Structure formats: structure tokens, C-alpha cells
Amino acid sequence: MPLLQTIEFIAVMVSAIYGILLASRKGMDFVGLFSVAFAVAFGGGTLRDLFLDRHPLFWIANGHYVMWVFGLALFGAVTPRIIHRLEKYLLIPDAMGMSLFTVLGTSYALEYESPLFIASIIGVVTGTFGGVIADIICNEVPSLFKPATTFYATCSFAGSWAFLGLHWWGQSEPVCMAGGAGTAFVFRLLAVHNDWRLPASHMD
Amino acid sequence: MPLLQTIEFIAVMVSAIYGILLASRKGMDFVGLFSVAFAVAFGGGTLRDLFLDRHPLFWIANGHYVMWVFGLALFGAVTPRIIHRLEKYLLIPDAMGMSLFTVLGTSYALEYESPLFIASIIGVVTGTFGGVIADIICNEVPSLFKPATTFYATCSFAGSWAFLGLHWWGQSEPVCMAGGAGTAFVFRLLAVHNDWRLPASHMD
Amino acid sequence: MPLLQTIEFIAVMVSAIYGILLASRKGMDFVGLFSVAFAVAFGGGTLRDLFLDRHPLFWIANGHYVMWVFGLALFGAVTPRIIHRLEKYLLIPDAMGMSLFTVLGTSYALEYESPLFIASIIGVVTGTFGGVIADIICNEVPSLFKPATTFYATCSFAGSWAFLGLHWWGQSEPVCMAGGAGTAFVFRLLAVHNDWRLPASHMD
Numbered sequence: 001m002p003l004l005q006t007i008e009f010i011a012v013m014v015s016a017i018y019g020i021l022l023a024s025r026k027g028m029d030f031v032g033l034f035s036v037a038f039a040v041a042f043g044g045g046t047l048r049d050l051f052l053d054r055h056p057l058f059w060i061a062n063g064h065y066v067m068w069v070f071g072l073a074l075f076g077a078v079t080p081r082i083i084h085r086l087e088k089y090l091l092i093p094d095a096m097g098m099s100l101f102t103v104l105g106t107s108y109a110l111e112y113e114s115p116l117f118i119a120s121i122i123g124v125v126t127g128t129f130g131g132v133i134a135d136i137i138c139n140e141v142p143s144l145f146k147p148a149t150t151f152y153a154t155c156s157f158a159g160s161w162a163f164l165g166l167h168w169w170g171q172s173e174p175v176c177m178a179g180g181a182g183t184a185f186v187f188r189l190l191a192v193h194n195d196w197r198l199p200a201s202h203m204d
Numbered sequence: 205m206p207l208l209q210t211i212e213f214i215a216v217m218v219s220a221i222y223g224i225l226l227a228s229r230k231g232m233d234f235v236g237l238f239s240v241a242f243a244v245a246f247g248g249g250t251l252r253d254l255f256l257d258r259h260p261l262f263w264i265a266n267g268h269y270v271m272w273v274f275g276l277a278l279f280g281a282v283t284p285r286i287i288h289r290l291e292k293y294l295l296i297p298d299a300m301g302m303s304l305f306t307v308l309g310t311s312y313a314l315e316y317e318s319p320l321f322i323a324s325i326i327g328v329v330t331g332t333f334g335g336v337i338a339d340i341i342c343n344e345v346p347s348l349f350k351p352a353t354t355f356y357a358t359c360s361f362a363g364s365w366a367f368l369g370l371h372w373w374g375q376s377e378p379v380c381m382a383g384g385a386g387t388a389f390v391f392r393l394l395a396v397h398n399d400w401r402l403p404a405s406h407m408d
Numbered sequence: 409m410p411l412l413q414t415i416e417f418i419a420v421m422v423s424a425i426y427g428i429l430l431a432s433r434k435g436m437d438f439v440g441l442f443s444v445a446f447a448v449a450f451g452g453g454t455l456r457d458l459f460l461d462r463h464p465l466f467w468i469a470n471g472h473y474v475m476w477v478f479g480l481a482l483f484g485a486v487t488p489r490i491i492h493r494l495e496k497y498l499l500i501p502d503a504m505g506m507s508l509f510t511v512l513g514t515s516y517a518l519e520y521e522s523p524l525f526i527a528s529i530i531g532v533v534t535g536t537f538g539g540v541i542a543d544i545i546c547n548e549v550p551s552l553f554k555p556a557t558t559f560y561a562t563c564s565f566a567g568s569w570a571f572l573g574l575h576w577w578g579q580s581e582p583v584c585m586a587g588g589a590g591t592a593f594v595f596r597l598l599a600v601h602n603d604w605r606l607p608a609s610h611m612d
Binding site: 050051052053114115117118121132136151152153154197198199 | 233234235239242250254259260261263264267270271274281340341
């Protein structure tokens with residue numbers, strides 16, 4: 001399906017950019033840049049494909065994705081000055097990757113006849129796991145699990161349910177995709193801008 | 205099989221409770237509580253299912269498990285006072301989850317015709333991986349791998365072999381399950397109570 | 409195929425030895441030694457098998473591998489003095505395991521008709537992931553991702569392409585294996601000896 005593939009390609013690219021910026025900030029070399037970009041761009045989708053027993057994995061079936069990520073990492077390694085200047089926009093590719101992978105994950109899960117609640121969970125896993133794995137690699141507490149951070153998984157969850165709602169309402173695939181990803185993306189930007197967060201559960 | 209499903213449901217519930225208590229102690233919000241509970245409750249079984257190529261995964265085939273965990277996390281997030289009071293019993297749900305998932309993992313592996321030693325390893329992986337992944341998420345050295353901690357994986361291993369012994373002796377499934385899980389659970393409580401540990405391998 | 413199995417057995421053994429030395433240095437007990445050895449010896453190959461949907465997993469199909477690793481860990485736990493003396497040679501089993509698993513991963517990926525670039529990536533994942541997972545378990549930034557370390561993944565990558573080059577040139581399997589693994593191994597030893605490293609990408 002050309003639509004899904006286009007969205008997937010964009011999701012891979014923006015996630016790779018996020019990974020490269022993240023690794024660059026940690027002072028990694030080219031191999032580190034490529035590895036973190038690889039983990040962020042393909043981590044969530046790989047977990048989704050393994051969970052759904054969907055083979056070949058999306059990046060094995062689309063070998064050119066990996067070459068693009070390789071090229072981006074190479075570009076990032078030789079132009080640290082540009083990368084450095086882009087660092088402050090880290091939020092944008094991260095939020096875009098999360099939003100697009102969320103609706104992709106939800107959509108694939110539906111295709112594999114998962115129940116609705118499971119489909120939303122798989123959407124959230126697909127949308128957020130790349131970032132989690134990148135944080136684990138960099139030996140940080142994944143920001144997803146830090147005490148009371150600004151909404152992240154919650155945005156993914158909302159986007160996933162927006163997708164499911166539009167789908168249930170009988171809307172076409174592009175509309176569901178746009179509605180779901182848009183909800184997650186805008187919600188995330190608003191959350192960061194207004195510093196929305198859930199209360200910590202710890203009693204004091 | 206109703207017996208296996210009942211045991212699995214209990215194992216999921218107690219593991220989720222352990223995850224919620226753990227995440228609550230770290231001061232996480234609702235999303236963190238749910239995520240850690242999800243990882244502890246489904247991590248070991250997911251790895252087992254992937255290793256054995258068993259699809260759909262047990263929590264996709266039993267979608268209500270995930271909803272129960274979601275409900276528990278919600279309950280935990282709105283009643284921090286109760287959670288706080290339960291924290292000192294952390295050991296009990298942890299030991300129960302480990303014991304039950306160990307015998308489930310061993311039993312499923314046998315069903316997939318794994319050799320005995322492999323079946324016991326898969327039992328241990330199923331029983332302990334949820335806790336390992338939760339520790340990795342929280343950025344701690346998994347207690348499983350800390351120098352000379354009180355017996356944990358060893359209890360799981362013992363429970364797995366008790367199960368295999370009873371199975372080889374021709375006992376019925378419920379007897380094997382009870383014997384294996386009971387062995388692991390009692391061994392674990394005794395180990396913590398008496399502070400049993402293996403000697404560290406480091407030379408001094 | 410006896411050649412592949414022999415190489416695989418050697419790769420498992422040297423990786424297990426590396427894992428045991430690593431865990432011993434951290435002062436772990438027998439269970440820790442076995443677990444880290446297990447992770448290093450089977451981590452990369454398991455990921456490869458899951459990625460390629462290759463079942464049963466190589467260590468389930470060859471149950472004796474696990475027993476050998478178990479035996480080695482037991483030997484390591486009761487002879488800390490010997491282990492302590494071997495610690496300074498940590499580099500050798502690590503480089504050998506990486507080299508052998510790299511060509512095994514590349515070879516299996518070709519067999520599953522992966523495109524060349526993907527086959528090389530799967531070779532690198534197979535060759536390096538065991539070490540990455542061991543580092544994550546021990547709660548360190550995987551050395552693979554540290555700023556500007558001496559070449560490691562790069563050696564694996566070079567070995568993988570040497571294998572693919574020889575394969576494309578029409579050489580026999582043993583020649584490809586020897587050429588690829590030899591390239592990775594010698595490259596790694598030279599890199600450590602001469603402290604070759606890529607420049608860090610961070611701008612200063």
C-alpha cells in the first residue's frame with residue numbers, strides 16, 4: 001500500500017534524525033550515531049513485527065530504509081556543525097516519529113485482527129519503544145519511566161484511540177492516519193509547551 | 205486448558221501488583237505504573253513465546269489480561285496510600301509471580317518438545333525476565349546479576365526441576381504445577397528469611 | 409552442515425568464556441556467571457534467529473550448547489583463581505566471538521535471501537549484540553555506544569563485507585568464513601593495539 005509505505009518511510013527518517021541528534025549530543029562517533037539511529041528508527045516497529053509474527057520484518061522487507069539511515073548517519077558524522085545547530089529542535093522529529101509509528105502500529109495490529117485494546121497497546125509500543133531503547137542504550141532511565149514527566153506515552157495512547165475511533169466511525173485509512181497522528185503530535189507539542197504532566201503516584 | 209489459564213491469570217495479576225509497587229516506590233506517574241506492571245507481567249512470557257515461536261503471544265490471545273493490568277495500575281495511581289502500605293510485602297507477589305511463571309514456562313516448553321535442560325532454562329527465563337526487564341527500565345543493575353544476592357534464579361531453577369521430576373515420575377499436570385511452584389516459592393521465602401546466598405566468584 | 413556447526417560451537421564457547429570473565433570481574437556468584445555467559449553466547453544469535461524467523465532457535469535446536477555453557481560457568485565459579493589469572497586476556501575471546509558470530513550471522517542471512525546490505529547488518533547485530541546485552545545487564549553504557557571507542561562494530565562490519573566480497577567472488581563457504589572472520593579478528597586486535605578510533609561527532 002503506497003500510503004502506509006510513504007508514512008513508514010517518513011517515520012523512519014524522522015526517527016533516525018532524532019537518534020542522530022541524540023547520539024551526537026552524547027559525543028558518539030559514526031558507529032554510535034548509526035547504531036542509535038538504527039535502534040530508534042527500527043526498534044518499535046521490530047518489536048511490533050515480532051509481537052504480531054509479521055515476517056519479514058519491515059526493515060528487512062524494505063532494505064533501502066536501512067541504507068537511508070546509514071546515509072543520514074554518515075551525513076551527521078561529517079557535518080557536526082549542522083547537527084549541533086539542529087539539536088534544539090530535537091522535540092520535533094521525536095514527536096513526529098512517535099505519532100507516525102503509533103498509527104502505523106495500531107493499523108498493522110488491526111490488520112492482524114488484534115482486539116481494540118491490544119491494537120492500541122501495540123500502537124503505543126511501536127510509537128514509544130524506539131525512544132525507550134535509545135535511552136537504555138545511553139544508560140539513562142528511559143524518560144518514559146521517569147517520575148512525572150510531561151505526557152509522552154499518553155499522547156501516543158490518545159493518538160492510537162483517535163485512530164481507532166475514526167476507524168470505527170468508518171472513515172478511510174488516510175483520514176484515520178491523519179487524525180490519529182495529528183492528535184498525538186499536537187497533544188505532544190502542547191504538553192511540552194504547557195508542561196502538562198500526570199501527578200507522581202508517590203505519597204508524600 | 206482451564207488450569208493453565210487460571211494459573212496464568214494469577215501469575216499476571218501478582219506480577220502486575222509487584223510492578224506497580226516497584227514503580228510507585230520510584231515515584232512514577234500512572235503511565236509509568238502501567239508500563240512497569242506491563243513489563244513485569246508480560247515480559248517473561250513474551251520472551252518465552254518468542255523463543256518457542258508460539259503465536260499469538262499469550263497476552264494478545266488473552267486480551268483481557270492487559271485490561272486487568274490497566275485497571276490495577278489505575279487503581280494503584282489513585283490510591284497511593286494503600287499502595288504505600290503494601291510496599292513492605294513486595295516480596296510476596298514477586299515470589300509468587302516468579303514461581304508460577306517458572307512452571308508455566310517449563311510446561312509450555314515441554315509441550316513444544318524442548319529437551320529437559322532447555323525446558324528448565326525457558327522456565328527460569330519466563331520466571332525471572334519480567335523482574336530483570338523492570339530493573340533495566342529503572343536503570344538498576346538487575347538484582348539477578350548483583351554480586352552474591354540471596355537466591356532468586358536458583359529458586360526458579362529448583363522449581364523448574366521439581367516440576368520436571370514430578371512430570372518424569374508420571375504425576376498429573378496439577379500435581380507437577382503445585383509441586384514446582386511450591387518448591388520455588390517456599391525456597392525463595394526461606395532464602396530471603398535466612399539470607400541464603402551463593403559465594404561471590406571474585407577472588408580476594 | 410558440520411562446518412557451520414563447528415564454528416558455531418567455538419563461537420558459543422569463546423563468548424561464554426568472555427561472559428564468565430566479565431561477570432567474575434564484577435564479583436557475581438554462579439548464577440550471575442551463568443546468566444551473563446548465556447546472554448553473551450546466545451544473545452546475538454537469538455536476535456538474528458528472531459529477525460529472520462528461524463526456528464527452533466539455534467540454542468534450542470542444539471541443547472548441548474547450553475549445557476556446555478552451564479559447565480563452563482560452574483568451572484569458573486569454583487576456580488576463581490584461574491579465572492582471575494585469565495582476566496587480562498579478555499580481549500581474545502571477545503574478538504573471536506565477535507568475528508565468528510559476524511560471519512555466521514551474515515551467512516545465515518544470505519541463506520534467508522536477505523539483500524546484501526541487510527545481511528551485513530544482521531552479521532554485525534549477531535556479532536556485537538551479545539556484548540551489548542552483557543553491558544546493559546551490568547548497567548554500563550555499552551562500550552559499542554561510548555564516545556569514540558576503539559573500533560569494534562567497525563571490525564564486525566569489515567568482516568561481514570569481506571565475507572560478502574569473497575562470496576560474490578564465488579569462493580567456497582570455508583574460504584568466505586575464514587576470510588571474513590579473519591578480517592574482523594585481525595582488524596580488532598590491530599585496532600586495540602594501535603588505539604584506532606573514529607573521531608567523536610561532537611563539535612567543540
